[in-house]
Amino acid sequence: MTELRNVPAELSRFRRRVLAAALAVLVCFTLLLLRLTYLQLWRHDELSEQAENNRTAIVPVVPNRGLIVDRSGIVLATNYSAYTLELTPSRIAQLDPTIDQLAELVDITPRDRRRFRKLMEESRSFESLPLRTRLSDEEVARFTAQRYRFPGVEIKARLFRSYPHGELASHVIGYIGRINAAEKEALEDSDDHANYRGTEYIGKLGIEQSFESELHGTTGVDAIETSAGGRATRRLSNQPATPGNTVRLSLDIRLQKLIEDLYGSRRGALVALDPRNGEVLAFVSKPTFDPNLFVDGIDSESWQALNESPDRPLLNRALRGTYPPGSTYKPFMSLAALTTGHRRPEQAFVDPGFFMFGGHRFRDDKEGGHGLVDMRMSIVQSCDTYYYLLANDMGVDTIHEQMQRYGFGELTGIDIAGEMRGLLPSTEWKRRAYKRPDQQKWYAGETISLGIGQGYNNFTMLQLASATAALANQGVRLKPRLVREVIDVISHQPRQRAGETPPEPFASAQHLAVIREALIGVNLEGTSASSFVGAAYTSAGKTGTAQVFQIKQNEKYVASRVDERLRDHALYMAFAPADDPKIALAMVVENAGFGAQNAAPIARRVFDYWLTGVYPSPEDIEAVQKAQATRPIGTPRIAAQLPWPMTPAGPGR
DSSP, X not given: OOOOOOHHHHHHHHHHHHHHHHHHHHHHHHHHHHHHHXXXXXXXXXXXXXXXXXXXXXXXXXXXXXXXXOTTOOEEEEEEEEEEEEEOGGGOSOHHHXXXXXXXXXXXXXXHHHHHHHHHHHSOTTSOEEEEOSOOHHHXXXXXXXXXXXXXXXXXXXXXXXXXXXXXXXXXXXXXXXXXXXXXHHHHTSTTTGGGXXXXXXXXXXXXXXXXXXXXXXXXEEEEEEOTTSOEEEEEEEEOOBOOOEEEESOOHHHHHHXXXXXXXOOEEEEEEOTTTOBEEXXXXXXXXXXXXHXXXXXXXXXXXXXXXXXXXXSOTTTXXXXXXXGXXXXXXXXXXXXXXXXXXXXXXXXXXXXXXXXXXXXXXXXXXOEEEOHHHHHHTTOHHHHHHHHHHHOHHHHHHHHHHTTTTXXXXXXXXXXXXXXXXXXXXXXXXXXXXXXXXXXXXXXXXXXXXXXXXXXXXXXXXXXXXXXXXXXXXXXXXXXXXXXXXXXXXXXXXXXXXXXXXXXXXXXXXXXXXXXXXXXXXXXXXXXXXXXXXXXXXXXXXXXXXXXXXXXXXXXXXXXXGGSOEEEEEEEESTTSOOEEEEEEETTXXXXXXXXXXXXXXXXXXXXXXXXXXXXXXXXXXXXXXXXXXXXXXXXXXXXXXXXXXXXXO
16 A cells, blocks of 8 residues: 655655754854854953963062171172972872982981971972072982982072171071961062062061061063973063162171170170261170071071070070169269259268168168269269169159150160060059059159169160260260161162151250269279270270179178079170260170179270271180189180171172
């Protein structure tokens, strides 16, 4: 039976299917055309940039860090280039076996391994970390020949910070170290974030930290063309990095070294200023440390030795160490008495050798007393009784008001971070410092010892040096500054630090003349006269001895019976020449006893060098060290002589 077909119906159905397919194809092509138009017109720039980024890589170029030089141009901090062996932990399956295999090619010490472990703890696993630094050419060649065996390990050329003079002036210069998590977070929130791309190190202390913005420089950029596998094929463009500027200090490194040698292994601090402009000539804190230890990342053994040492070598004693000023406070007490009218220069009192107050006997340093004492003699002979009576007459709040004007208990504003304020007591301070009502009350007996620089008084040597410089500068107290100028790396032109408008003198010329004349008497006929015999100049000074702990009433202090670290501190403040001061200083030698015997001789050598150019011989330096009344900790040593004169850095570098 023949099947009947409906040809017209089938043709109609076929046409509908063709039309539907054609419409579908048309819609698809329309959508493709619209998409192409959208991508080509509206997203062209964005997609073009993405394509370019896939083809190229932007690599930051870390700038050379700027130099730090002393006032004569002697380089204190510089850079050098060296090869490092670096590992990326995330790309290494077995870390310890890999390091053991590398040790067969390159010398890897236990210290290198400890430092690497410490860096791993502080860093992310995908970061490249140095295992060995400063590889020799032979070591580089040996590793390169075997590089295929060590995925995740590579040789890199890096710049390293170098401190040519080691421990010398380390607290002033500071050091650099790897950027930690807190610093990285702070940088990400700052405007300088882009400038630190690729940078792994930052200033941590001293000038390195406080002048980071000048020393760091400007990061450059390399545009590199890469293959599909991510390998660099060629450099497309280059924006070079701009090195950091040179920071020139007011510090004289010869003077700094002389003082550090004179201190030997003793603990203490000395700050020397130019009273005419506030420039810091020497900024000594002993003991010191070697900042080169921190450049590659300090190992745990070295860190433990520094951090747990009872001598606290990491403490900047000149900036952050606070001490009772002892008798160096007396000239300022006398000046305050003249200013407030509590004393006249000729007014005299009989010193029986003690001062009785509230049943307590405050003893003078001289058995039997000094007899009839006026203001000049009280300073020249350092009469305690005179100042017990004066402090009682003035009261704590008047003392606080006057001493604050001289800068005690106040930040000096020096141009490095970390300065301590110290403590200048007052009734208001005590109310805020203590919680219990009986502790908050100021007792009249507490005022007596303030007159001789004891009690709650605690100040930095920087504050005492600043106040001493103001005495030398007719009562005008200038802000101390360590940086003399910043030299632009491009123009080589020095950029002077902004000066300050000199403040008004804090005392009258007549009153200042009285104090200055008495201080001259101290070095001519008083407590420090023996240290300045035969000096080619006239100087002014004041010795001091400060108690570290309170002995019992009526008990005599005998240094040999007291633990070395509880013995009295030796202090001294001075300026010279007396008629036209060019240098003023304040210093402390911890637990050394009398300032006349153990501090003033150091000041004499400092003045001799600065004013007459006489640099003492190693034998003379050793004699000063051996003259200390109490036994030094460790063996006194004299650092190797620097090869003076040294070649200064060129302009801008």
